Amino acid sequence: MILLKDILYKVTLESVTGNPNVPVNAIHFDSRKVGLNDVFVAISGTQSDGHDFIKKAEEQGAIAIICEQMPEDFVNGITYVQTSDTAQALAVxxxxxxxxxSENLKLVGITGTNGKTTIATLLHQLFTKAGFKAGLLSTVKVLVGDEEFPATHTTPDSLTINKYLAMMNEAGVEYCFMEVSSHGIHQKRTEGLHFEGGIFTNLSHDHLDYHKTFAEYRDVKKSFFDNLPKTAxxxxxxxDKNGQVMLQNTRAKKVTYALKSFADYRAQILENQFTGLLLKVNDQEVWVxxxxxxxxxxxxxxxxxxxLLGLSQLEALQYLSELTSVSGRFQYMISAKKITAIVDYAHTPDALKNVLETINDIRTKNEELITVVxxxxDRDRTKRPKMGKIAAALSTKVVFTSDNPRSEDPDTIIEEIEAGVEPVDYKKTVAITSRKQAIKAACQMAEENDIILIAGKGHETYQEVNGERTDFDDFKIVKELLTELNK
Structure with missing residues (x-):
């Protein structure tokens, strides 16, 4: 059994009342889970303050309380530890x-607005193909070698992260690829982890319901790179205009990549089709x-x-060509009537623009591009009119519908999306609140060779309305509807 003083190693302490040499059973930040001889860490969260539940943790048998403000009354036999930042303390x-x-494997964190899931998942796929045992912590799933676990957050809480990393150690995992969200960085969930490397993808409009300003959102992402060790x-x-910003204060080895700028790693698109890309990567051609x-x-x-992780150029190119796309990321099917349906997670203005521009680059313009979005x-409202404007401008027809309305009125959300549509594009758009009916309408509009894009939910297999989740899989639904219509 581990001692309290051992798990407090490297935690910045302000005061300790009681015995730090007591053995502890487990650590919790949810008072409902606290049992005999457990440690309770009181965290000030976005929904509630853990300090309000110290008494409950005491009653349930906590052996130690970690807090930012000491309670007025101490219970005999419980050790109280005061620190300035309990979220950081919990992670350490x-x-x-x-x-x-994390010190026993090569952990790589991927951060940015778009691309995190794809990069993390495909790095896991690549290193597995190369014969290594690999781990994955992503929005879609958690993989410990071959064993799969459901994902609950883009970046899980620090206890969950370390639990999975410990499981990876036991399974002999050598490399782990992890999505690092701005929420995760801001809430100190990645503190205390040893990273082998960090990857910055891009930065665009997202999560301003949480971060309030774009500058704050950018600076939170930057702090991840500021804290990388010099060995990483x-x-x-x-x-991306923020690409150099991320590197400004890092002690890590600075490496750049780009399609348009001079960089350490460069690529050029030679062919762009629905079947894949022909790229020239640092003077080597590769089909992906x-x-x-x-x-x-x-x-x-x-x-x-x-x-950078040690594969040769030849190995990296070989395995790149074998990679297959991630669930809900430009996932497509072609029906018997030659209608192409694409499901993509694009839920930010930039991601939606990227997907629509990609489709428009590939299509011949003789077919319709029908977008359902x-x-x-309960998320950043300022992006809604932007999404509406982009969808209408870059599609031939648009069906505005529900995503996960959560506690909001779905019709109000749709009105806020429609507010961004330019007058010239009004005739292209229609609003259908039911997502299934919206997808059905798109399928009925589509004729031979037309393209349907269903954006926003991607890999998600549920829809959340008023706190209730019901089964809902965009890809499964469009496949069923197109099959029915083809009969």
Whole structure:
């Protein structure tokens, strides 16, 4: 059994009341989970303040309380530890509790607005193909070698991260690829982890419901690179105007990639088709089964990271050509009547623009491009009119619909999306609140060779309305509807 003083190693302490040499069973930041001889960490969250639940944790048998403000009354036999930042303390304690598992593997964090899931998942795929045991912590799923676990957050809480990393240690995993969200960085979930490298993809409009300003959002992302050790690499997309910003204060080895700028790793798109991309990567040609210029950036980041992690140029190129697309990321099917349906997670203005421009680059313009799109409720409202404007401008027809409305009225969300549509595009658009009916309408509008894009939910297999989740899979639904219509 581990001692309290051992899990407090490297935590900035302000005061300790009681015995730091007590053995502890487990660490929790949810008071409902606290049992006999557990440590309770009181965190001030976005929804509630853990300090309000200290008494409950005491009653349930906590052996120690970690807090920012000491309670007025101490319970005999409980050790109270005061620190200035309990979220940071929890992350460091979690690493110590699980014996610092990130130090026993090569952990790479991927951050940015778009591309995180694709890069993390395909790096896992590439290193697995190369014969290594690899781990993945992503929005879509968690992989410990071959064993799969459901994902709950883009970046899980620090206890969960370290639990999975410890499992990876036990399974002999050598490399782990992890999505690092701005929420995760801001809430200190990645503190105490040892990273081998960090990758910056791009930065565009997202999460301003949480970060309030774009500058704050950017600076939170930047802090991830600021904290990388000098033994790590910092790989940044310098075609993005914030790419150099990420590298400004990092101690890590600075490495750049780009399609348009002079960089350490460069790529050129030679062919762009629905079947894949022909790229010239640092003077070597490679065919990949991924589609669109945004994926050219992802492929380049994957190639660069593979080399930085020790694969040869030849190995990296070989495995790149074998990679297959990620669920809900430009996932497509072609029906018997030659209608192409594409499902993509594009839920930000920039991502939607990228996907639509990619489709428009490939299509002949003799066919219709019908887009089905909505915006999530209880999230950044300022992006809604932008999504509406982009969808209408870059499609021939648009069906505005529900995404995950959560606690908001879906019709109000649709009205806010429609507010961004330019008058010249009014006739292209229609609003259908039911997402299934919206997809059905798009399928009925489509004729031979037309393209349907269903954007926003991607890999998600549910829809959340008023706190309730019901089964809903865009790809499954469009496939069924197109099959029915083809009969």
């Amino acid at each position: 304690m979690a690493s110590n509790y699980y014996e610092n598992p 690499f910092a790989l940044s997309n310098i075609d 089964k991924l589609i669109g210029s945004f994926n050219a950036y992802n492929v380049l980041a994957i190639y660069a990271a593979a080399e 909505g915006c999530g409720g």
